[in-house]
Amino acid sequence: MIRAGIFGATGYTGHELLRIFRAHPQIKTAFASSTTYAGQPFSEVYPCPYDDLLIAPEDAPLDAADVVFLCTPHGASAPYAARALEAGAKVIDLSADFRLRDLKVYAEWYGEHGAPSYTSKAVYGLSEIYRQELVRCDLVANPGCYPTGPLLALYPLLERGALVSERIIVDAASGTSGAGAKPSLKTHFCNVHDNYSAYKVGHSHRHTPEMEQELTRAAGSAVRVTFCPHLLPIARGILSTVYVTVAPDWTPERLTSLWQARYADAPFVNILPDGNLASLAHVVNTNRCALSVSDGGAPCELVIVTAIDNLLKGASGQAVQNMNLMFGLDETLGLIA
Amino acid sequence: MIRAGIFGATGYTGHELLRIFRAHPQIKTAFASSTTYAGQPFSEVYPCPYDDLLIAPEDAPLDAADVVFLCTPHGASAPYAARALEAGAKVIDLSADFRLRDLKVYAEWYGEHGAPSYTSKAVYGLSEIYRQELVRCDLVANPGCYPTGPLLALYPLLERGALVSERIIVDAASGTSGAGAKPSLKTHFCNVHDNYSAYKVGHSHRHTPEMEQELTRAAGSAVRVTFCPHLLPIARGILSTVYVTVAPDWTPERLTSLWQARYADAPFVNILPDGNLASLAHVVNTNRCALSVSDGGAPCELVIVTAIDNLLKGASGQAVQNMNLMFGLDETLGLIA
Amino acid sequence: MIRAGIFGATGYTGHELLRIFRAHPQIKTAFASSTTYAGQPFSEVYPCPYDDLLIAPEDAPLDAADVVFLCTPHGASAPYAARALEAGAKVIDLSADFRLRDLKVYAEWYGEHGAPSYTSKAVYGLSEIYRQELVRCDLVANPGCYPTGPLLALYPLLERGALVSERIIVDAASGTSGAGAKPSLKTHFCNVHDNYSAYKVGHSHRHTPEMEQELTRAAGSAVRVTFCPHLLPIARGILSTVYVTVAPDWTPERLTSLWQARYADAPFVNILPDGNLASLAHVVNTNRCALSVSDGGAPCELVIVTAIDNLLKGASGQAVQNMNLMFGLDETLGLIA
Amino acid sequence: MIRAGIFGATGYTGHELLRIFRAHPQIKTAFASSTTYAGQPFSEVYPCPYDDLLIAPEDAPLDAADVVFLCTPHGASAPYAARALEAGAKVIDLSADFRLRDLKVYAEWYGEHGAPSYTSKAVYGLSEIYRQELVRCDLVANPGCYPTGPLLALYPLLERGALVSERIIVDAASGTSGAGAKPSLKTHFCNVHDNYSAYKVGHSHRHTPEMEQELTRAAGSAVRVTFCPHLLPIARGILSTVYVTVAPDWTPERLTSLWQARYADAPFVNILPDGNLASLAHVVNTNRCALSVSDGGAPCELVIVTAIDNLLKGASGQAVQNMNLMFGLDETLGLIA
DSSP states (O other): OEEEEEESTTSHHHHHHHHHHHHOTTEEEEEEBOTTTTTSBGGGTSSSOOOOBOBOGGGOOGGGOSEEEEOSOTTTHHHHHHHHHHTTOEEEEOSSTTTOSOHHHHHHHHOSOSOGGGGGGOEEOOTTTSHHHHHTOSEEEOOOHHHHHHHHHHHHHHHTTOBSSSEEEEEEEEOGGGGOSSOOTTTBHHHHTTOOEEOSTBTTSTHHHHHHHHHHHHHTSOOEEEEEEEEOSSSSOEEEEEEEEBOTTOOHHHHHHHHHHHTTTOTTEEEOOTTOOOBGGGTTTSSOEEEEEEEOSSTTEEEEEEEEOTTIIIIIHHHHHHHHHHTTOOTTTTSOO | OEEEEEESTTSHHHHHHHHHHHHOTTEEEEEEBOTTTTTSBGGGTSSSOOOOBOBOGGGOOGGGOSEEEEOSOTTTHHHHHHHHHHTTOEEEEOSSTTTOSOHHHHHHHHOSOSOGGGGGGOEEOOTTTSHHHHHTOSEEEOOOHHHHHHHHHHHHHHHTTOBSSSEEEEEEEEOGGGGOSSOOTTTBHHHHTTOOEEOSTBTTSTHHHHHHHHHHHHHTSOOEEEEEEEEOSSSSOEEEEEEEEBOTTOOHHHHHHHHHHHTTTOTTEEEOOTTOOOBGGGTTTSSOEEEEEEEOSSTTEEEEEEEEOTTIIIIIHHHHHHHHHHTTOOTTTTSOO | OEEEEEESTTSHHHHHHHHHHHHOTTEEEEEEEOTTTTTSBGGGTSSSOOOOBOBOGGGOOGGGOSEEEEOSOTTTHHHHHHHHHHTTOEEEEOSSTTTOSOHHHHHHHHOSOSOGGGGGGOEEOOTTTSHHHHHTOSEEEOOOHHHHHHHHHHHHHHHTTOBSSSEEEEEEEEOGGGGOSSOOTTTBHHHHTTOOEEOSTBTTSTHHHHHHHHHHHHHTSOOEEEEEEEEOSSSSOEEEEEEEEBOTTOOHHHHHHHHHHHTTTOTTEEEOOTTOOOBGGGTTTSSOEEEEEEEOSSTTEEEEEEEEOTTIIIIIHHHHHHHHHHTTOOTTTTSOO | OEEEEEESTTSHHHHHHHHHHHHOTTEEEEEEBOTTTTTSBGGGTSSSOOOOBOBOGGGOOGGGOSEEEEOSOTTTHHHHHHHHHHTTOEEEEOSSTTTOSOHHHHHHHHOSOSOGGGGGGOEEOOTTTSHHHHHTOSEEEOOOHHHHHHHHHHHHHHHTTOBSSSEEEEEEEEOGGGGOSSOOTTTBHHHHTTOOEEOSTBTTSTHHHHHHHHHHHHHTSOOEEEEEEEEOSSSSOEEEEEEEEBOTTOOHHHHHHHHHHHTTTOTTEEEOOTTOOOBGGGTTTSSOEEEEEEEOSSTTEEEEEEEEOTTIIIIIHHHHHHHHHHTTOOTTTTSOO
């Protein structure tokens, strides 16, 4: 059994991890920490029967953990990561702290880094792309919820040099769990229900540099993303509609074939048959990423629609998928494909 | 034109009043106050184009108002009511401060009263029942959102002495706007959406003594209410399912006829034909109260289903209906029947 | 591996069964039949990657199945049950065909029975109550979605003779999946969303005689149920608020203790601590039944709130729980407790 | 009083018209027709107290109507229009029959036209753009729900020649009322709720040629639209996120100023202050069109977000706005600005 600890267990990603741990035949919860709820059983925080006692983060028995999941906010994660690595545990960080390879870019979007010397050791945890690096690493930077779908859709295309314009438009919509568990006017039921709204449009959301970093790596040259997130009146799921301009020989059928080849061994990638479009219903409550592509109505234009569950493939599910890889287990253990 | 002021304008009932004022041909907004947002236009608080400037409550020009609506919390309303009445304005209080005729009962459920000498001057603003008293009063205690539907349904029945058991069960479900505009874990989108839950069941919700007071008046003898409110994953509307034991000659048809006679001149009471059941869709975004009754499956048992929009007939709509009555206007002015 | 077949696989309970089969370590799908979609893979009917080929019911290889789940409508199930039993398979019927022990009562509510000789062989599949009978039976009448929660809540209480009045009020609310997958005005999104409505109130819903049958057995004397179902604007979950009159010594605390004793070995029964109330969030997407009880506000009155997921503990989950029992497996296999 | 008739009154746009008629001080309902429900009062079709008797379309007293609203499907509208015009009534057609000025384009997207000789007489009813033509016309082609917002946003920009690329991307999301009142798998509650999906992406939705026609007129040269509609799990509202490439001197501030000048006298156009983004909450249940614009993150890129209520400004509200203009009334009569 793998002994797994969680820092920041009472946020949505922590709750989701505990749920997965219960279904996973090889995980034993080592500890679950919470600054706010230390001393209470988890069942008093969420309507569930989990009797795990929450402990203060400073009391976390790091030596009793083979792996530590960080569900703490960016900025807070980095020092926890350093502590856990030094104690000999592997670390999977669900925050943004180790996602950006360039510390200057990190500083620009997030401020000063809390453990800069570890950045170069981190592997970007997009499981299907970095599987080999993940198998032998100790520190995973689990991807952001928004980047995961578009990156899986675009990575193979950009590797092949198919992009003509360097500009990509990602129009995305997320369920409200993406905004976190903390009450605010933004997350008040009456402000979200029956509403649909854009926020941080253009180039202002922090997941933009993360997408650009990875797409630039795939393409081998600078890629620019215009990113417009929207808030959906649902709890879970992200659907991204991606507009790209490609070389004339890239039809939807050819892209579908490319995906099939690239993801032949990827149990969570659900490539839809031509003519079908990905929807949240394809993925919610699973660790799947659904991919679909259509003609944009003019030569060289493709419209890609991709969907994930933001708390699973977009966070805790992919984190456990990465853990499975890191410990040599079947990639799908404890997860729904 | 009637000059109307609002204290506590940025809660949901205040917002709703401003919406109605704009549609009402005889109302001019005198002022709208807010402690939190004083100095800002209303359009910065809610996504709407209302440019009314919010003022601090202490700056409210009471002499410029013919009527003042109190959308302030219980406890806070009573002193405002005293101030406004002394300045010569009529007052419609949407809080609970003047609903309970017995100050001891008030103290038990709400604490010490802020203006006890005015309680006896207040008219309980259930428009269809107290129409004549409302026409000539200066202080209206606008009914609570939960009591309005069950009271309109039961009042005629109890006046006729039809009740056999003194116990009435009111099982009700409300949209989340009833919980107010303040963010909390209870109103976080992810806690309400796809959920349905009971709260304050039995005899613990503050609207219970209000229902018992009015039903006891109607019956001429003590009536006891078992009241179980539930929270619905919608923004607006209250549906109440009411279980009563009646004398054997009270069939659903007879009760429907009684309602038709009692509410012949009530433009907002929507009595459904036999066999139909009230739903939220009958009433949301209107000032209607829908009434329906069915056989309970055994002799002497009736099941009444009644619905209102909690922000309209359950709050701001009924408040304006009362204002129309107080100023001798057509009862339906500015409202949807 | 247990070879399991499904008749009527493309309704919601069939879809849910297939989902559970994929997570269950001891089930192998033998066949999945559909009259409408025969010849198509399941992934063309629902947005999921299940490639199971749907076959016509007449082509179902009964000899290749150890157990057959009937997701067919009442009336249609009985003949399938007979066929499967004769072929040597065990049968779990999710329709109402074998739930009512008295064929006259069945006829009254459903019409003529399709396989009357089998009725006496069926065990009512309320797992926690009929566990011993289930272990050695061949034909299970899986309970209706509405009865499951109230029966688990009331059975221990009535066994103990705690009921004073013979009348029980069950006010329940169900998600729309309970209305089935067939499009109709009743299930049109715009008619359900933001709405809440009662239907078949009093004594007219077909789950009423089922509740009365089982409660009468528990009590040893006739019990009458006033049942009012409501439709919730959500997909999954049933919450029931149950009003009972009990002997004076039955406090909420005592009932909670009784449940704890009665369900000490029941992994899916989630008894909430005093002061907590069951909500859909406790149970949706799990096979749990949450139980909670409060004071009704007067001596001898209790208000019980109980919740299940209508497609899991209220249908397919309980069906697999029963299968686990019938085949001597761990009761929780493939299910979420 | 203007006597107004409705063909196809029991669809959502017909229902909405009847609602507006009741609030409009100058409209008297002349007739409301329905093929399916002829002979029934409207209150039996929708949960409302409207007692208007539905008549068969062939019984419609055209001579008793000053204006006729066609809520009939495309193809069916054209012959009704001809009949009503010949009887001397003005006609406002909410279908697509008279929106496309080029009959060849109409044929390509909709098939053969039912009254081709009238096409040239129709005015495209985008009120704020064609106000002068509307004032003196007899036949209005009320715009499609999707085009209305993007056209109001883009028309002034294209008139000024600000577009650099001829390609515009319109990514839009609509509430489910846009799919009509007919039950189908697509509109089943359980398929829409908690889901979000794209459909007819690229250049395949019938509102695409309508947008291109009007934008080409505004620009004076061919404009191409890549259009991706999505289905939202709500009943009402359309939000469009529009990506344009403009000349370098077109900042968001400059576009906001242009809108303010162009729509200075347009009571329903709600231009948001810089930094604010339009949401459905700005417009639902009103006849407003909200407009907002942001920097796209690179030179020459703008992201416009615009919102309407699809049944009001996107259909019945704009239809009545047009009627007000045609009859010389205040544009806002009966509508919410």
